Amino acid sequence: MADESVRLLCVWSSPYSMRVMLALELKSIPYERVEQDVRSKGELLLRSNPVHKKVPVLIHNGRPIAESSVIIEYIDEQWRDRGDEILPRDPYARAQERFWADFVEKKIFAGSANVVFRATGQDDFLASCDILEEELRKSNRAPYFGGAKLGLVDIVLVSTALCSKSLVEVGGLRLPSRDACPRFLALLDAIREHPLVRSSLPSPDKLRDFFATAMPWIKSLS
Numbered sequence: 001m002a003d004e005s006v007r008l009l010c011v012w013s014s015p016y017s018m019r020v021m022l023a024l025e026l027k028s029i030p031y032e033r034v035e036q037d038v039r040s041k042g043e044l045l046l047r048s049n050p051v052h053k054k055v056p057v058l059i060h061n062g063r064p065i066a067e068s069s070v071i072i073e074y075i076d077e078q079w080r081d082r083g084d085e086i087l088p089r090d091p092y093a094r095a096q097e098r099f100w101a102d103f104v105e106k107k108i109f110a111g112s113a114n115v116v117f118r119a120t121g122q123d124d125f126l127a128s129c130d131i132l133e134e135e136l137r138k139s140n141r142a143p144y145f146g147g148a149k150l151g152l153v154d155i156v157l158v159s160t161a162l163c164s165k166s167l168v169e170v171g172g173l174r175l176p177s178r179d180a181c182p183r184f185l186a187l188l189d190a191i192r193e194h195p196l197v198r199s200s201l202p203s204p205d206k207l208r209d210f211f212a213t214a215m216p217w218i219k220s221l222s
Helices: 015-026 043-048 068-078 091-118 122-139 152-169 182-193 195-200 204-221
Strands: 006-010 032-035 057-060 063-066
Touching: 006 015, 006 043, 015 068, 015 152, 015 195, 043 057, 057 068, 063 068, 091 122, 091 152, 122 182, 152 182, 152 195, 152 204, 182 195
Parallel strands: 006 032
Antiparallel strands: 006 057, 057 063
């Protein structure tokens, strides 16, 4: 590890960047954050991710890896024996974790974005929260999705956990009530309060201030 070079091209407020930052922290990987200008893409980013031209990009020993989901699995496999496992080794458990991470990405994360940035889909978002609540009830695991430690589903949920206050106050998102989805909201609370999340990712208050000023610009891109 001492001879390795690990750099992350990122934007601090990007939900996808947050996911990769958390994965690196969970695996205890020292790395250099290379903050990018979200409005003006630099040469290093364009050279490292010529297809999508977006953050995050992990550069490991000079070799770039793009797309947050790909990067997270790379981190877990490359440093399998360091830190906590992100994905279980058992094939069935691994498949289930991937399934629910995909559900969270497409229904919870994207669903909340539809409400905030396109003013549509509030009922669909709440229905998706109900589905995840039922899965948490059936699995009876806590405080995180997989039990005692953060895993892939929690990593995908981290931006929802950190940004939910902002999206409610600034973006008009309506979260389910504690009576309707106690386990889901407790999961968001647990992720938000995890020591590595608190120490390495932006606070909910910082994100709220960001969204309060940047929301019109973000909506113009949607």
